[in-house]
Amino acid sequence: GAGVSQSPRYKVAKRGQDVALRCDPISGHVSLFWYQQALGQGPEFLTYFQNEAQLDKSGLPSDRFFAERPEGSVSTLKIQRTQQEDSAVYLCASSLVAGYNEQFFGPGTRLTVL
Amino acid sequence: EDQVTQSPEALRLQEGESSSLNCSYTVSGLRGLFWYRQDPGKGPEFLFTLYSAGEEKEKERLKATLTKKESFLHITAPKPEDSATYLCAVQASTGFQKLVFGTGTRLLVSP
Numbered sequence: 619g620a621g622v623s624q625s626p627r628y629k630v631a632k633r634g635q636d637v638a639l640r641c642d643p644i645s646g647h648v649s650l651f652w653y654q655q656a657l658g659q660g661p662e663f664l665t666y667f668q669n670e671a672q673l674d675k676s677g678l679p680s681d682r683f684f685a686e687r688p689e690g691s692v693s694t695l696k697i698q699r700t701q702q703e704d705s706a707v708y709l710c711a712s713s714l715v716a717g718y719n720e721q722f723f724g725p726g727t728r729l730t731v732l
Numbered sequence: 733e734d735q736v737t738q739s740p741e742a743l744r745l746q747e748g749e750s751s752s753l754n755c756s757y758t759v760s761g762l763r764g765l766f767w768y769r770q771d772p773g774k775g776p777e778f779l780f781t782l783y784s785a786g787e788e789k790e791k792e793r794l795k796a797t798l799t800k801k802e803s804f805l806h807i808t809a810p811k812p813e814d815s816a817t818y819l820c821a822v823q824a825s826t827g828f829q830k831l832v833f834g835t836g837t838r839l840l841v842s843p
Contacts, residue, residue: 622775649829651829651830651831653831658835659835660736660819660821660833660834660835660836661776661819661831661833662833663830663831663832666828666829666830673828674827674828674830677830709775709776711775713829719781720766720778720781721766721778721829721831722778723768723775723776723777723778724775725773725774725775726774726775
């Protein structure tokens with residue numbers, strides 16, 4: 619595809635449920651990022667992959683958050699035992715090489731926890 | 733701690749009324765400063781990267797400039813389609829590649 623895609627676009631979960639959010643980066647992009655964006659705020663970094671290696675997970679807010687990218691392409695962000703404070707838009711971004719260049723964002727998944 | 737502050741929080745302009753958005757930053761060694769545009773319900777769309785003080789980049793009605801402490805996004809003769817939230821982010825030269833974002837400036841251009 620031409621850009622980063624994410625699914626589902628919208629997810630409603632009951633408190634305590636587990637959710638899985640998917641990201642398909644731009645083909646050939648080495649770096650993949652997850653960000654969390656609360657309403658009216660800028661995106662906040664969660665975690666970073668270079669190919670299949672998770673090199674930085676310093677932004678994950680708790681051990682209920684887990685991300686993987688097993689084959690160095692598609693990535694999944696999993697949130698266990700969701701809480702109301704997890705409600706936000708989850709953005710995925712990719713960049714071409716393992717260097718310092720622009721990140722291209724997907725449309726995001728809006729998670730609402732009831 | 734790396735930090736980005738954007739001002740104003742919101743800006744309303746008449747079509748054709750030029751203005752500037754400000755992004756002040758503190759970072760432990762700047763690798764790059766990024767400007768993104770975000771429309772409601774969409775992900776941020778890349779606009780510019782600036783790497784060193786004095787650098788300028790232009791795209792249509794937008795021009796981004798960088799100093800050692802801040803960046804400006806100048807909008808010349810804006811049109812209603814320029815209405816969006818404009819996000820500024822910094823990338824530090826140490827550590828990995830994460831972006832640290834400001835909270836954005838919501839721009840509304842009225843016809």
